[in-house]
Amino acid sequence: MPKSKYEDIYKDIKRKIESNEFEYLELLPSENTLIQSYDCSRNTLRRAIGLLVTDGYVQTMQGKGVRNIYQPTQQTAFTLGEIETFRESAIRNGKTPLTKVLLFVEVTADKKLAERSGFAIGSELFYIQRLHYLDGKPLIINHNYFLKQCMPELTVAIAEASIYDYLENTLHMSIVNSRRIMTVEKITEIDEKYLDLDVNDYNCMAVVSSYTYNSEGIMFEYTQSRHRPNYFRFQDNAVRRG
Amino acid sequence: MPKSKYEDIYKDIKRKIESNEFEYLELLPSENTLIQSYDCSRNTLRRAIGLLVTDGYVQTMQGKGVRNIYQPTQQTAFTLGEIETFRESAIRNGKTPLTKVLLFVEVTADKKLAERSGFAIGSELFYIQRLHYLDGKPLIINHNYFLKQCMPELTVAIAEASIYDYLENTLHMSIVNSRRIMTVEKITEIDEKYLDLDVNDYNCMAVVSSYTYNSEGIMFEYTQSRHRPNYFRFQDNAVRRG
DNA sequence: GCCGATTTGTCCGTATGTATC
DNA sequence: CGATACATACGGACAAATCGG
Numbered sequence: 001m002p003k004s005k006y007e008d009i010y011k012d013i014k015r016k017i018e019s020n021e022f023e024y025l026e027l028l029p030s031e032n033t034l035i036q037s038y039d040c041s042r043n044t045l046r047r048a049i050g051l052l053v054t055d056g057y058v059q060t061m062q063g064k065g066v067r068n069i070y071q072p073t074q075q076t077a078f079t080l081g082e083i084e085t086f087r088e089s090a091i092r093n094g095k096t097p098l099t100k101v102l103l104f105v106e107v108t109a110d111k112k113l114a115e116r117s118g119f120a121i122g123s124e125l126f127y128i129q130r131l132h133y134l135d136g137k138p139l140i141i142n143h144n145y146f147l148k149q150c151m152p153e154l155t156v157a158i159a160e161a162s163i164y165d166y167l168e169n170t171l172h173m174s175i176v177n178s179r180r181i182m183t184v185e186k187i188t189e190i191d192e193k194y195l196d197l198d199v200n201d202y203n204c205m206a207v208v209s210s211y212t213y214n215s216e217g218i219m220f221e222y223t224q225s226r227h228r229p230n231y232f233r234f235q236d237n238a239v240r241r242g
Numbered sequence: 243m244p245k246s247k248y249e250d251i252y253k254d255i256k257r258k259i260e261s262n263e264f265e266y267l268e269l270l271p272s273e274n275t276l277i278q279s280y281d282c283s284r285n286t287l288r289r290a291i292g293l294l295v296t297d298g299y300v301q302t303m304q305g306k307g308v309r310n311i312y313q314p315t316q317q318t319a320f321t322l323g324e325i326e327t328f329r330e331s332a333i334r335n336g337k338t339p340l341t342k343v344l345l346f347v348e349v350t351a352d353k354k355l356a357e358r359s360g361f362a363i364g365s366e367l368f369y370i371q372r373l374h375y376l377d378g379k380p381l382i383i384n385h386n387y388f389l390k391q392c393m394p395e396l397t398v399a400i401a402e403a404s405i406y407d408y409l410e411n412t413l414h415m416s417i418v419n420s421r422r423i424m425t426v427e428k429i430t431e432i433d434e435k436y437l438d439l440d441v442n443d444y445n446c447m448a449v450v451s452s453y454t455y456n457s458e459g460i461m462f463e464y465t466q467s468r469h470r471p472n473y474f475r476f477q478d479n480a481v482r483r484g
Numbered sequence: 485g486c487c488g489a490t491t492t493g494t495c496c497g498t499a500t501g502t503a504t505c
Numbered sequence: 506c507g508a509t510a511c512a513t514a515c516g517g518a519c520a521a522a523t524c525g526g
Contacts, residue, residue: 003494004493004494004495005494005495006494006495025459030509030510030511031510031511032509032510040495040496041495041496041497042496042497042498043285043494043495043496043497044494044495044496046511046512047494047495049511053419054296056419056421059418059419059455059459060510060511060512061457061458061459061503061504061510061511062502062503062504062510062511062512063502063503063504063505063509063510063511064503064504064505064510064511065504065509065510065511066510066511067459069419069455069459071421174482175482176301176481176482177295177298177301177311177479177480177481177482178479178480178482179298179313179477179478179479180477180478180479180480181475181476181477181478182424182448182474182475182476182477182478183448183474183475183476184426184444184446184447184448184471184472184474185471186444202426202428202445202446203444203445203446204426204444204445204446204471205426206424206425206426206448213301213311215303216303217267217301217303217309217311229426229427229446230426232424232425232426233423233424233425234423234424234425235421235422235423235424236421236422236423236424236478237419237420237421237422238419238420238421238422239418239419240416240417240418240419240420245513246512246513246514247513247514248513248514272490272491272492273491273492274490274491282514282515283514283515283516284515284516284517285513285514285515285516286513286514286515288492288493289513289514291492302491302492302493303491303492303522303523304491304492304493304521304522304523305490305491305492305493305521305522305523305524306491306492306522306523306524307490307491307492307523308491308492
């Protein structure tokens with residue numbers, strides 16, 4: 001439910017850029033023109049443009065205009081700065097996703113897990129291991145820890161479909177931000193077994209650890225995502241601020 | 243030269259959060275209070291807060307307030323979403339940086355380099371290999387390609403200090419955004435030689451490729467940054483938008 | 485449950501500054 | 506120089522969520 005005007009405008013311009021309505025390095029219509037097209041105030045339009053800037057879609061140049069700098073990714077890439085599910089990312093990249101649940105248990109956070117995850121000691125959690133396939137190839141093993149109190153009715157079936165979809169659309173939880181840390185780690189036996197890897201080839205995995213909060217400010221998820229190295233590709237756009 | 247009011251406010255609040263003036267999960271003073279403290283308009287204050295949100299420093303909750311969710315990183319981490327030099331990052335993490343120039347030559351982009359870097363074929367470039375040390379340990383090998391026309395007078399001495407410092411403060415170029423792609427790649431002989439690595443240990447490197455633009459919209463830099471895997475740590479804050 | 489006060493979210497209009505052409 | 510385009514800043518209005526009485 002995109003109720004806000006600036007988000008609608010943002011999405012509309014984003015869609016236009018993605019469908020190549022503007023050439024690479026071409027200037028977008030000026031602010032005043034866009035204000036008239038969208039029948040909105042200057043602030044509202046500038047807010048939409050601001051989002052496109054942080055996404056790395058456009059670049060603004062004072063006195064000149066706003067230029068399209070979007071370049072579609074050749075390979076499958078996960079996008080940083082935005083929270084996107086495996087399924088959403090796969091679809092955006094035109095691939096077929098599949099998820100297999102390897103393990104679905106309830107655990108209580110002991111001292112060690114609490115330190116690693118950031119949950120309080122004694123928290124009741126779902127621990128889920130999932131294997132994600134893209135076009136039939138196993139690429140990612142996820143170790144998810146979800147706070148049980150936020151989703152007491154979670155099932156294997158939901159985990160196989162999309163947990164985020166369930167949280168947002170069924171439980172109406174709103175997910176707002178996620179702190180992620182990327183590292184490179186040695187392959188484990190589990191990685192080797194399920195991803196069908198050869199230690200003599202790559203002996204490392206790309207690991208993304210994430211701590212995710214909902215709109216009530218509760219950290220409800222800690223996940224370690226282990227990616228097959230030669231398929232791992234994360235993209236980011238950085239903006240320099242004085 | 244941070245001339246704008248909202249940036250000053252942003253930096254001031256950021257500094258306060260970093261120096262633990264607010265406890266973890268504590269609410270910041272309300273908008274109205276801060277408006278009075280900083281003697282500014284609501285929009286200006288909200289803009290500053292917005293920056294802190296995308297940085298992952300605070301979380302806003304409608305009807306409740308703005309909460310501090312900043313957690314200092316235990317280990318050295320590079321921050322995503324912002325452009326930061328090796329030197330700036332080291333200082334922020336309380337470490338001593340050192341840079342050695344391994345190679346400094348001029349090259350012309352051939353077809354292969356053009357495809358990889360995004361520069362036009364025939365572009366005249368500086369190709370610089372640099373080794374970055376942190377607290378005496380070699381951590382990163384950078385392969386930099388800079389567009390010569392943007393900085394004809396570049397020297398080895400500048401490359402050993404800080405190229406960005408030179409570009410911003412001497413040439414008054416303003417760096418605005420950078421597209422970065424993170425991957426994991428096999429170790430090369432150069433990595434092995436200079437980073438003093440053992441292939442029987444980790445056989446991979448964390449690789450960050452970046453394409454950087456200035457305010458005139460010229461892509462003036464392509465860099466491949468190869469990080470020692472067990473010291474590599476990138477941090478990111480992601481925000482979910484409907 | 486209701487109501488009012490507080491707090492953040494969205495949107496508008498306007499004025500002024502600065503860079504480009 | 507004037508016209509155009511983006512950048513900053515201010516003030517006001519109303520909506521939506523929260524909290525306390």
